[in-house]
Structures are given as C-alpha cells and as structure tokens.
Amino acid sequence: MSKLAEFKRLEAQLAAQLQQLDALKNDAELKKEIQFEEKLRALLAEYGMSLRDVINILDPSPRSTPAVVVQRRQRQIKVYKNPNTGEVVETKGGNHKVLKAWREQYGVEAVDSWLQ
Structure with missing residues (x-):
C-alpha cells in the first residue's frame, strides 16, 4: 500500500x-x-x-473466596518388596524411579505381585 x-x-x-x-x-x-x-x-x-x-x-458477601473446594482423597502408601534383593520401596504412586527400573528388569506383572 x-x-x-x-x-x-x-x-x-x-x-x-x-x-x-x-x-x-x-x-x-x-x-x-x-x-x-x-x-x-x-x-x-x-x-x-x-x-x-x-x-x-x-454487598458484604465475600467474592474472592472460592465457592467450593473439592479435595482429593489421599493416596495410600503402597509397599513393594523385591524378593530377589530384599529391597523395599514405599510409594504413593507408580511413578517411582526404583519401581520403574524393576518393571523394566522383571516385568510389570512380577513387580505388581510384590505388593505387600
């Protein structure tokens, strides 16, 4: 232009x-x-x-507070014990470093069977 x-x-x-x-x-x-x-x-x-x-x-009602806060229930601690090494792992989720290594090494079913 x-x-x-x-x-x-x-x-x-x-x-x-x-x-x-x-x-x-x-x-x-x-x-x-x-x-x-x-x-x-x-x-x-x-x-x-x-x-x-x-x-x-x-209008005295507070506007900045959230109406309802929904809390998630807390996760339970899961304890896995490796029968080969005797090592114990306590975790609330499945995203644990040692647990992942065990799953790669021994397989998912085997590691899940180690749940106490």
Missing part, C-alpha cells in the same frame, strides 16, 4: 471517529451518566469513602 493510500485511509477513519465523538457529546444518556459519576465522586469525597467501601456496604 502506498503512503498516500494509507494516509487517505487513516484520514477517513479519523473523520469517522470524530463524527462518532460529536454524536456522543450530544447524547442525553451520556450526559446523565457523566453527571451521575460527578455527583457520586463528590459524595464519596464528602464522606471519605472509596468505591470499594460502598461495594462492601451494599
């Missing part, structure tokens, strides 16, 4: 945005909202309050 075409496109966008801004400046609803905000901020300043204080007064 040439610089001139880009300039004309941006100029048209700016003109459209300026037109929207003028329409908003004359909007009665916007004027009411601005007036409300100014009065509200003046009232808050008069009483030394913040928006957060007003929200806490109007």
